[in-house]
Amino acid sequence: MTLADARARCPQLIAHEHDEPADRHWLERLTRAYFRFSPAVTQLPPDGIAIDITGGGHLFGGEQGLADLAQDQMAARGMTVRVACANTPEGAQALARYAHWPAPDERGAIQALPVVALNLGEEATRGLQRAGLKTVGAVAARPMATIAARFGIEAVRAIERLTGDESAPIASLMPRQALRFERRFAEPVAHRESVAVTLAELLHEAASSLEERRLGGRRFGIELHRSDGAVHRLEIATSAPTRDSALVLRLFAERIGALADPLDPGFGYDSMVLTVLRAEPLDPVQTSIPGATDGMIDDARALAELVDRLSTRLGPDAVRRLVPRDSHIPEQAQFALPAIERGAPAPWPADTPDGPPSRPLFLFDPPQGLHDVMSEVPDGPPRRFTWRRKLHHVRLYEGPERIAGEWWRRKGGELAGQGGLTRDYYRVEDVRGRRYWIFRHGLYEETDGPRWYVHGLFA
Amino acid sequence: MQLVPFLSPAPRAGSTAASARHALGVASLDDALAGGLACGRLHEIYGAQLEDAAGAAGFTTLLAAGLAMSAQGPRAVVWLQEKRAVQACGSLQGQGLSELGGLPHNLLFVRAQNTKALLQACLDAVRCPGLAAVILQTHGSLPELDLTASRRLLLAAERSGVTVLMLRGGAEPVPSAAETRWLAASAPSRALAANAPGAPAFDIELLRQRAGPSGLRWRLEWDRDRRSFRETEILPFREAEIFGAVVPVPVRGPAADSGAGALRPIPHAA
Numbered sequence: 001m002t003l004a005d006a007r008a009r010c011p012q013l014i015a016h017e018h019d020e021p022a023d024r025h026w027l028e029r030l031t032r033a034y035f036r037f038s039p040a041v042t043q044l045p046p047d048g049i050a051i052d053i054t055g056g057g058h059l060f061g062g063e064q065g066l067a068d069l070a071q072d073q074m075a076a077r078g079m080t081v082r083v084a085c086a087n088t089p090e091g092a093q094a095l096a097r098y099a100h101w102p103a104p105d106e107r108g109a110i111q112a113l114p115v116v117a118l119n120l121g122e123e124a125t126r127g128l129q130r131a132g133l134k135t136v137g138a139v140a141a142r143p144m145a146t147i148a149a150r151f152g153i154e155a156v157r158a159i160e161r162l163t164g165d166e167s168a169p170i171a172s173l174m175p176r177q178a179l180r181f182e183r184r185f186a187e188p189v190a191h192r193e194s195v196a197v198t199l200a201e202l203l204h205e206a207a208s209s210l211e212e213r214r215l216g217g218r219r220f221g222i223e224l225h226r227s228d229g230a231v232h233r234l235e236i237a238t239s240a241p242t243r244d245s246a247l248v249l250r251l252f253a254e255r256i257g258a259l260a261d262p263l264d265p266g267f268g269y270d271s272m273v274l275t276v277l278r279a280e281p282l283d284p285v286q287t288s289i290p291g292a293t294d295g296m297i298d299d300a301r302a303l304a305e306l307v308d309r310l311s312t313r314l315g316p317d318a319v320r321r322l323v324p325r326d327s328h329i330p331e332q333a334q335f336a337l338p339a340i341e342r343g344a345p346a347p348w349p350a351d352t353p354d355g356p357p358s359r360p361l362f363l364f365d366p367p368q369g370l371h372d373v374m375s376e377v378p379d380g381p382p383r384r385f386t387w388r389r390k391l392h393h394v395r396l397y398e399g400p401e402r403i404a405g406e407w408w409r410r411k412g413g414e415l416a417g418q419g420g421l422t423r424d425y426y427r428v429e430d431v432r433g434r435r436y437w438i439f440r441h442g443l444y445e446e447t448d449g450p451r452w453y454v455h456g457l458f459a
Numbered sequence: 460m461q462l463v464p465f466l467s468p469a470p471r472a473g474s475t476a477a478s479a480r481h482a483l484g485v486a487s488l489d490d491a492l493a494g495g496l497a498c499g500r501l502h503e504i505y506g507a508q509l510e511d512a513a514g515a516a517g518f519t520t521l522l523a524a525g526l527a528m529s530a531q532g533p534r535a536v537v538w539l540q541e542k543r544a545v546q547a548c549g550s551l552q553g554q555g556l557s558e559l560g561g562l563p564h565n566l567l568f569v570r571a572q573n574t575k576a577l578l579q580a581c582l583d584a585v586r587c588p589g590l591a592a593v594i595l596q597t598h599g600s601l602p603e604l605d606l607t608a609s610r611r612l613l614l615a616a617e618r619s620g621v622t623v624l625m626l627r628g629g630a631e632p633v634p635s636a637a638e639t640r641w642l643a644a645s646a647p648s649r650a651l652a653a654n655a656p657g658a659p660a661f662d663i664e665l666l667r668q669r670a671g672p673s674g675l676r677w678r679l680e681w682d683r684d685r686r687s688f689r690e691t692e693i694l695p696f697r698e699a700e701i702f703g704a705v706v707p708v709p710v711r712g713p714a715a716d717s718g719a720g721a722l723r724p725i726p727h728a729a
Contacts, residue, residue: 313579348557362552388510
């Protein structure tokens, strides 16, 4: 039914545009409200919630009692809800959507469901219906090999999950317990050595916990609670997941050394908390056998450690890697990303030797203005120019390489004269042999008296 | 608060890297250097004039790119830039680096708030055995980078086998613990068709070498296909022909014929 049809039938109809992200967000909030029934709760987009009540239903008065509670909770939020219980999440979902629950015989109820409950997509459902298979039971009675041959293995799996022959656990939305390690002292501790020893112990605990979960930490934080209530918080980050407590301890030492005002223990610390703020999967690696030629791995590790140490001391923005970016505007053709966030070197397009370099080694951003430029009109090269109060005579030149502005990014840029100025780049060499990348900002028909700039220096 | 004593990396099993030499591919140059540029040592590259910072940087980049090429694959290079050097030269451009023959993906570049922090970072980088080279690019005189500091860098470099290239623009040579000291400048290239600038060319002068000849000059051209330097003859500097009738011939410097002398700037009449 189209919106026009619906309006014709019901003039009072209020129409809203479908806001999918808002729906998803709302479903997630509703899902989180069901953690009171079970730790294993997940959302079934677009409009379903699955709760694993295995072994927990009796606490809420059995399946029926739990269903009533769930319904009440939804009603309090102004939502109507259909509830069903079954042996598998898929079965429960199908019963809730296509049948009435409670049914006296769950297996029978699932067998009687229409084939659309298999959720195989429109084409497969129509195919099954054309074959005369109207219910799930009728499909399940066929040999599975023929179903697999016609509709793929996914169809067989859907049938088995629905009938309870196969089950997959649900992935709970419940957040995993944070990796938090605390040490409380009987007496306030002010000695640096004791603090350092405690930190090392906490890091060892964290390392073994991380190893159990096959994780490595990327960000670690410590909180030092002083006896007068002040809390010192310190954080470090690493470029690769790690469980190496010695490395993390060194980075904390680096971090403390870089503090503007040193840590003041005052009357001592009451407690210390170490938190793994961000963890990533890290499989155990075989440590190299002493004497083996395992140089590259050691080198990579040494380099990662250097990045971590410098980033901790100088700040994450001080150590960077160059990453190519898809833009033809020269000053936007690369990113300089913090190396600590990008552990691996960025891939650059392979260099295919073809004449001298077309792009400069160094780029000025913003470009530096030139004075007294003598050039040929309309698009001839500059013959001489003054830069940094020195006159340069051009001996060799190549160009122009015309680079248009990114008119599609500008509002109204597609209109004539609104797309930004075109730049004409010239690779020039002066009589001393210095090579410059200079450009004229704007064509003569675009602007009156376009200005010249030096944008880069070639080797 | 010092939590752990500083751990210096143990010398590697194959610390012969310190005595290895990297051949530059030009016979006369390699002969003068007794086989090539010594790895695990300090080398200083000075820009001949204020405007030659980019030329000297290009020469240094190519040295570092050569050092980074190893049998196991390319190794990393750390490029430390002082703030004044960024103002004088601009920031490094990945594509330009790649087209010149450098390795932008293997490059880590570091900037620091002050010179002291930069030198400390440089020392840390030199201690890291996984690197091929560390480039320290500075501009202007740098009182902190004295003999003691360079000696400290040299000791760390000898331990780890990392080659340190100190790229100094707009500065006068000062005593240091460097193995070699170079004066580098951009040189006029050999023109391509239609008067286009040709392959990057450099005028280099070996100012000083520990236990070796010095005071020698070369004009090198970078061969991108072979990824190596090539010596070219120094073309006569024909100012009058270039300027023609466009401008009057300016006053020539004392060594203008060699192309490396000083061209006296014409007063800017604005």
